[in-house]
Amino acid sequence: MNFLNRLQPLALLVMRLVLGAILIAHGYHKVFGGFHHHMDMVGSLGLPRWMAYLSTGTEFFGGIGIVLGLGTRFFSLAFAIEMGVAIWKVHFKNGLVGNGGYEFPMAVATIALALLCFGGGPWGFNFGKGGGGPSKARKG
Numbered sequence: 001m002n003f004l005n006r007l008q009p010l011a012l013l014v015m016r017l018v019l020g021a022i023l024i025a026h027g028y029h030k031v032f033g034g035f036h037h038h039m040d041m042v043g044s045l046g047l048p049r050w051m052a053y054l055s056t057g058t059e060f061f062g063g064i065g066i067v068l069g070l071g072t073r074f075f076s077l078a079f080a081i082e083m084g085v086a087i088w089k090v091h092f093k094n095g096l097v098g099n100g101g102y103e104f105p106m107a108v109a110t111i112a113l114a115l116l117c118f119g120g121g122p123w124g125f126n127f128g129k130g131g132g133g134p135s136k137a138r139k140g
Helices: 002-031 035-044 051-068 072-094 103-118
Strands: none
Touching: 002 035, 002 051, 002 072, 002 103, 035 051, 051 072, 072 103
16 A cells, blocks of 8 residues: 555645635635625624634635645644634534534644645645655655
8 A cells, every 4th residue: 555655745735725725715705895794703703803814814815825835834724723713613512513513614624734734745836845744755
């Protein structure tokens, strides 16, 4: 099964593209027209309303960064934290599955955690750092 190790860069790319697409889709309507509603919702959770700027930026601009492979670990950490707060403040009371459950936020937070730990892989604009994560061959 060692041949599967050669697919790790592809797996990291797919995780980046999927997570980035989800983030962009969730942030798009906040950036282009629904920000005030989002700010009201954040305030209704007992959080400072200015935190809506953080979540909107994380979702939309962080999603773009993750798709491109720019700041993958940074944006993945920010999104994992955001999903932790979303689970705690919004979804947990609804249970794991069902309407408003926390299965989806938990799944995307897990993808973000994997990208945080392994990096975005070698296929992306990572400022010439040569990728990262498990795809780096052991020299020696």
